[in-house]
Amino acid sequence: MMSDWFKTKKPHKLPTRAQPATDAPAPRKYDAVVVGAGPAGASAAYFMARDGLDVLLLERGPFPGAKTCGGAAIIAEQAHELFPNFWEEFSYERIVTRLDYWWLSEDSAVTAGFTSSRLSAAPYNRLSVKRKNLYTWLAAKAVAAGATLLLGHHVAGVLLDGYQAVGVRVAPPQSTDYLADLVILADGANSLLAERAGLIPPVTAANLSLYAKETIALPPATIEERFCLPPGQGAAIGLIGYPTAGYNGTGSIHTFHDSINISAGMSVSAYAAGGFSPGDLLERIKKHPRIQPLLDGGVTTEYGAAMIPEGGYHAIPPLVHPGLLIAGDAASLVNGIHGINLAMWSGFYAAKAAFEAKKNRDFSIRKLSLYRTLLDESFILQNMRTNAKAATLQRDRPYLFDLYSRLANEAAYQMVRAYPMPVKDKRKFIWRKVTSLQPVGKIAADIWQVLKVVKG
Amino acid sequence: MSKLAAKIALVEFRPDETWQHVVIADQEKCRRCPDKNCLRVCPSGVFAWDNIPGHPVLVSYRQCIECGACRLACPEGAVEFSYPHGGYGVVFHQG
Ligand SMILES: Cc1cc2nc3c(=O)[nH]c(=O)nc-3n(C[C@H](O)[C@H](O)[C@H](O)COP(=O)(O)OP(=O)(O)OC[C@H]3O[C@@H](n4cnc5c(N)ncnc54)[C@H](O)[C@@H]3O)c2cc1C
Ligand code: SF4
Ligand code: SF4
Numbered sequence: 108m109m110s111d112w113f114k115t116k117k118p119h120k121l122p123t124r125a126q127p128a129t130d131a132p133a134p135r136k137y138d139a140v141v142v143g144a145g146p147a148g149a150s151a152a153y154f155m156a157r158d159g160l161d162v163l164l165l166e167r168g169p170f171p172g173a174k175t176c177g178g179a180a181i182i183a184e185q186a187h188e189l190f191p192n193f194w195e196e197f198s199y200e201r202i203v204t205r206l207d208y209w210w211l212s213e214d215s216a217v218t219a220g221f222t223s224s225r226l227s228a229a230p231y232n233r234l235s236v237k238r239k240n241l242y243t244w245l246a247a248k249a250v251a252a253g254a255t256l257l258l259g260h261h262v263a264g265v266l267l268d269g270y271q272a273v274g275v276r277v278a279p280p281q282s283t284d285y286l287a288d289l290v291i292l293a294d295g296a297n298s299l300l301a302e303r304a305g306l307i308p309p310v311t312a313a314n315l316s317l318y319a320k321e322t323i324a325l326p327p328a329t330i331e332e333r334f335c336l337p338p339g340q341g342a343a344i345g346l347i348g349y350p351t352a353g354y355n356g357t358g359s360i361h362t363f364h365d366s367i368n369i370s371a372g373m374s375v376s377a378y379a380a381g382g383f384s385p386g387d388l389l390e391r392i393k394k395h396p397r398i399q400p401l402l403d404g405g406v407t408t409e410y411g412a413a414m415i416p417e418g419g420y421h422a423i424p425p426l427v428h429p430g431l432l433i434a435g436d437a438a439s440l441v442n443g444i445h446g447i448n449l450a451m452w453s454g455f456y457a458a459k460a461a462f463e464a465k466k467n468r469d470f471s472i473r474k475l476s477l478y479r480t481l482l483d484e485s486f487i488l489q490n491m492r493t494n495a496k497a498a499t500l501q502r503d504r505p506y507l508f509d510l511y512s513r514l515a516n517e518a519a520y521q522m523v524r525a526y527p528m529p530v531k532d533k534r535k536f537i538w539r540k541v542t543s544l545q546p547v548g549k550i551a552a553d554i555w556q557v558l559k560v561v562k563g
Numbered sequence: 564m565s566k567l568a569a570k571i572a573l574v575e576f577r578p579d580e581t582w583q584h585v586v587i588a589d590q591e592k593c594r595r596c597p598d599k600n601c602l603r604v605c606p607s608g609v610f611a612w613d614n615i616p617g618h619p620v621l622v623s624y625r626q627c628i629e630c631g632a633c634r635l636a637c638p639e640g641a642v643e644f645s646y647p648h649g650g651y652g653v654v655f656h657q658g
Binding site for chain 2: 167175179236239240258259260263280296299311312321363368378386390408411412
């Protein structure tokens with residue numbers, strides 16, 4: 108898109124100019140060095156290596172996936188376009204055939220869901236996955252295509268020659284510099300590398316959400332019974348309202364083969380305002396009367412927490428720099444809580460731009476902005492654009508999720524009650540109950556805002 | 564053992580004994596800080612304070628699960644955060 112192309116064309120001021128760490132002979136130079144073996148980085152490395160580029164993939168964890176947690180389900184239909192029949196190559200957990208949203212109040216839930224055995228046929232709609240399995244498979248694929256993967260390598264900074272990125276510096280214990288024509292930052296949410304190199308504005312507490320997760324072990328048959336699932340099939344449940352104690356945030360439940368992942372979180376700034384911790388949120392949601400029975404008797408096997416960029420379309424920083432591209436969570440490419448596919452696809456587009464740049468021996472912003480163009484034309488940015496106003500709405504009306512979950516629950520409760528009164532009077536009674544929670548004028552104003560967003 | 568401590572005990576850590584990756588550089592800022600967001604936001608209880616005015620905020624970096632939220636939550640910019648050096652720190656296995 109031309110307008111965006113001009114945006115990325117402006118020169119960027121880069122503050123630091125790093126000197127090589129030692130006077131040792133110049134190490135071998137790569138076509139591209141990729142930071143982070145998550146779905147974004149490993150996809151970029153795979154597609155570049157497949158197209159014949161000499162690629163180095165650096166990961167700080169002892170294995171890919173060791174440093175991230177929470178969720179997760181992958182939208183298989185989208186990943187299948189990039190990695191045909193990928194489910195045959197690694198062990199996923201369950202085929203998701205039940206998708207639910209639960210709007211919770213203190214003691215009840217209004218639910219909407221879809222469940223169908225049609226979702227159980229390949230290409231699957233969603234698969235629940237453990238990150239270790241997904242990430243390790245993808246990184247191995249990059250290696251099989253010819254990329255070099257170094258684990259336990261923490262990149263401490265980007266090496267710059269003037270404005271041009273020329274490589275990266277690895278922190279101790281290796282303390283090595285690696286030079287490359289192109290650097291791809293795929294280091295996840297909270298990209299300290301991009302921020303410290305002055306490539307993106309500082310990441311803020313309002314744009315990042317912090318989720319705590321717990322993995323709870325249960326026998327497979329118990330999971331299938333409690334979630335009404337045929338063997339091998341799984342559920343993904345989005346939890347809205349009560350989980351985040353009056354703030355806009357969400358929770359989720361994902362069923363694995365013999366465990367459940369339950370996560371809850373909200374924006375980092377909301378914890379400070381609310382006066383509780385991510386662990387408190389998780390405990391609260393686990394005790395909810397509709398959720399506790401699902402977990403009953405389960406044994407917690409792992410606790411964790413991670414951040415997810417939720418600033419939406421308007422929080423996407425400049426992604427194209429001289430000799431450098433930013434992909435995945437580091438680029439804020441998350442739609443709702445879906446980020447794995449966006450990460451993979453952004454890695455794919457970065458690889459395409461890298462291939463063209465290498466062919467023309469031109470790693471300038473001008474050449475590399477093909478990346479931004481491809482993203483702009485893709486479903487990724489189109490969907491994020493469509494949802495852009497929703498993110499703003501959540502920020503401007505921080506009570507929406509919780510309040511309307513309570514309203515819906517109150518209305519539904521009164522509706523199912525069988526009062527000894529005529530239906531007409533019952534409707535009036537319910538209306539009075541609901542409007543006692545939020546005045547009519549304010550409901551109307553909220554609905555108007557929501558409609559404006561939904562209509563675009 | 565508190566509930567949180569029991570959960571943290573389930574997590575695998577490979578702490579770097581030679582380098583601390585979360586530090587409070589200036590305790591003076593903490594002394595002046597009324598809300599002490601770090602105590603609440605950290606999901607892993609890394610920051611601790613004995614509630615005695617003037618006493619420092621302690622940082623148990625070995626149990627950090629590397630979410631990265633503390634540096635964003637601190638209004639004073641007092642938390643100096645980097646991820647641990649390669650191969651060290653938290654290791655998640657369950658996804
Ligand atoms: C609780 C929770 C639930 C989620 N659920 C879902 C879901 O159900 N479906 C979905 O699609 N998405 C989900 N997401 C979002 C998804 O996890 C991310 O969007 C996705 O992982 C982004 O991929 P990435 O490759 O950009 O970053 P990451 O997966 O974070 O990978 C970044 C990699 O870079 C490495 N790294 C970081 N810094 C350095 C450095 N300096 N040097 C070397 N290596 C480094 C890290 O160790 C890591 O391996 C969820 C997120 C959270 C927090
Ligand atoms: S929030 Fe920051 S300044 Fe306040 S106590 Fe914590 S580290 Fe210190
Ligand atoms: S990174 Fe997260 S877990 Fe580690 S100290 Fe900061 S808030 Fe706590």
